[in-house]
Amino acid sequence: MTKIDWYILRKFISTFIYSLSILLVISIVIDITEKIDDFMNSNLSFYRIVVDYYFGFIPYIAALLFPLFIFISVIFFTSKMAYRTEIVAILCSGVSFRRFLRPYWVGAFLFGGLLWAGNRWTVPTANRIRNKFENVYVDRKKAQENLYDKTMRIDSFTYVTFGSYDPNYKSGGNFLLEDIRGQEMDLKMKAERIAWDSVAGKWKLSLVTIRTINGLKEHWINSPDTAIKIPLRPEEMKEEKNKEQSMTTPELNKYIHREELKGAEGLNVLYVERYRRTSSAAAVVILTLIGAIIASKKVRGGSGLHLAVGIVISASYIIFLQFSTVFSIKASLNPLLAVWIPNVMFGILAFWLYFRAPK
Numbered sequence: 001m002t003k004i005d006w007y008i009l010r011k012f013i014s015t016f017i018y019s020l021s022i023l024l025v026i027s028i029v030i031d032i033t034e035k036i037d038d039f040m041n042s043n044l045s046f047y048r049i050v051v052d053y054y055f056g057f058i059p060y061i062a063a064l065l066f067p068l069f070i071f072i073s074v075i076f077f078t079s080k081m082a083y084r085t086e087i088v089a090i091l092c093s094g095v096s097f098r099r100f101l102r103p104y105w106v107g108a109f110l111f112g113g114l115l116w117a118g119n120r121w122t123v124p125t126a127n128r129i130r131n132k133f134e135n136v137y138v139d140r141k142k143a144q145e146n147l148y149d150k151t152m153r154i155d156s157f158t159y160v161t162f163g164s165y166d167p168n169y170k171s172g173g174n175f176l177l178e179d180i181r182g183q184e185m186d187l188k189m190k191a192e193r194i195a196w197d198s199v200a201g202k203w204k205l206s207l208v209t210i211r212t213i214n215g216l217k218e219h220w221i222n223s224p225d226t227a228i229k230i231p232l233r234p235e236e237m238k239e240e241k242n243k244e245q246s247m248t249t250p251e252l253n254k255y256i257h258r259e260e261l262k263g264a265e266g267l268n269v270l271y272v273e274r275y276r277r278t279s280s281a282a283a284v285v286i287l288t289l290i291g292a293i294i295a296s297k298k299v300r301g302g303s304g305l306h307l308a309v310g311i312v313i314s315a316s317y318i319i320f321l322q323f324s325t326v327f328s329i330k331a332s333l334n335p336l337l338a339v340w341i342p343n344v345m346f347g348i349l350a351f352w353l354y355f356r357a358p359k
Contacts, residue, residue, distance in 0.1 A: 001103070004090060008103040011081075016073040016111070020062060023069060027061045028054065035138060042137045056129030063123045066115050067283040068314045072307070074104070074291035079306035082298040097357055101292055108288035116281035120249040128246040139241070147172075147237065154232045156263050157181050162194070162237070170234040171195035175205065177230075187212055189228075196234045202227040231262075244273040268328050271335035276325075279339040286347050287317070293353040317342050 001009075032039075039049055081087050090100055147165040154160055163174025175194040179187035192207035205228060210221040240246075247255060256270050290313065295306045320342040328338035 001106070004095075005103040005106075008081075009107050011077045012074065012103065012107040015077040016070060019069050019073050019076070020066075023065060024058055024062060028057070031057060038138045044137065053130060053133040056126040056131075056133065059118065059123050059126035060130055063115065063118055063280075066111075067280055067287055068317070070108075070111055070284050071287035071291045071314055072310055074288050075295040075306050075310040078292055078295035082296055082306075085298065087296050088298065097296075100296075101289070104288055104292045105285075108285040111288075112281045112284040115284055116278065119277035119280060124246055124248045124251075127242070131240065131242065131246050135240070147239070150237070152232065152236075153262050153264055154230055156261065157186075158230070160230070160232065165237055167234070167238055169195075170198075177228075185213055197227065200227065202229045203232075231258075244270050249274065249277060266329075268332070268335050272325050272328055272339055275336050275339040279343055282343050283317070283346075286343055286350050287313075289350045290346065290353060293350070293357050296357070313346075317346060320345060 044052075078087075087100070091097065147162060147167070149161070149163060150165060151159060151161040157179050159178045159180065161174075161176040161178075162172045163176075165172035172194050173192060175189075175191040177187070177189040178185060188211040189205075190209045190211075191205035193205070195204050195206075197204050204225065206225050208221075208223045208226050210223070212219045212221075244252060244255075252270065252274055256267065256274065259267055259270065291310060294309055294313075299305055321339075324333065324338040324341045327333040328335045
C-alpha cells in the first residue's frame, strides 16, 4: 500500500461514512414523523426512545442499505477524482488499471467483512431491541390480541390446535393434540382448557379426553386434569413480525434445524434470511468493483452522469433481489439460488466491465 493507495482508501472510507450519516439522519427524521403519536401516547422520555428503540433502528437501516451506499460512495468520490484528472495522472505514471484498483479491493473486503459480521451478530441483536419496542409501544394492540384456531406442527408426527389462546395469561381453550403417522392417527387428545405451568415447565389440561387408536381397536380415557410436556413454549405462540431477523446466525441455524425436525412449512423465509447475510456482504465487493470501473472514466457529464448510472444499477439490483426472494418464498425457488442470483448477474457485469476497461 503506497501513499496513493492510502489516499484513495481514505476517500473511500470518509465518503461512505459521510453519505451513510446523511442517510441515517434522514431515516431517523422520517421514522420519528411516523411514530411521534405512539411516542407521545406512551409518555416515553427522550432517553427511553433513544436507548430502547433507536439503538436498534440505526444498525438495522444501516445494514439494509449498506451495499447500495457503498456503491454510490465509490461512484461519487471516484468520479470526482476522474473529473480532476487525478486518475489519468495515476495511470500515466505507469500504474496499471489493475494496480489502481487495489485500494478499492481492500476497502471492499474491509466493509464486506464488517457487514458480514454485523449481519451475523450485531444487526440481529439490534433487531431484537427494535422489535421488542415496537411490540410494546407501536404494535401493542396486535401483540395483545387473542389467537383463534391456531394449528401448529410441533414435531414430525404431532399437531396441536388452540381454539383460542390468550398470550397475556398463557392459557387457552378447546385444545386438540393429534399424533398422525403416515395416513393413520395413533392418538387424539382434547381438553376444554390449557394453561402454561412455568414452575414445572409443562402445559396443564382440564377436562381431558384421550383417544388412542391401534388398528381397529380404540381406547378412551377421561380425566379431570393432567399435565403434558411437549416441545412448545408460550413465546412460540406469539405472532412476532420478522422473527428470523432477530436471531443471531447460530440461533437461526438452531431454529431452522428444530423446524426441519418438526417438518414445518414455509421454511424458505428462514433460508433466505440465513443466505442473505452472506450474499449482501459479497454484494459489497461486487458493487465496489462496478462503481470503480464505471466512475474512473472521465466523461463530459462529470459526476452527475456517473451518479445517474449508479442509481440505475442500484435500482436494478434491488429489483432483481426482490423478485428472486419473492419467487423463493411464494413459488418455491431454491433460497440459495434466489439470494445469489443478483450477485451472480452483477458479478458477470463486473468482470465484463473489468476486462473491457483500459489496462
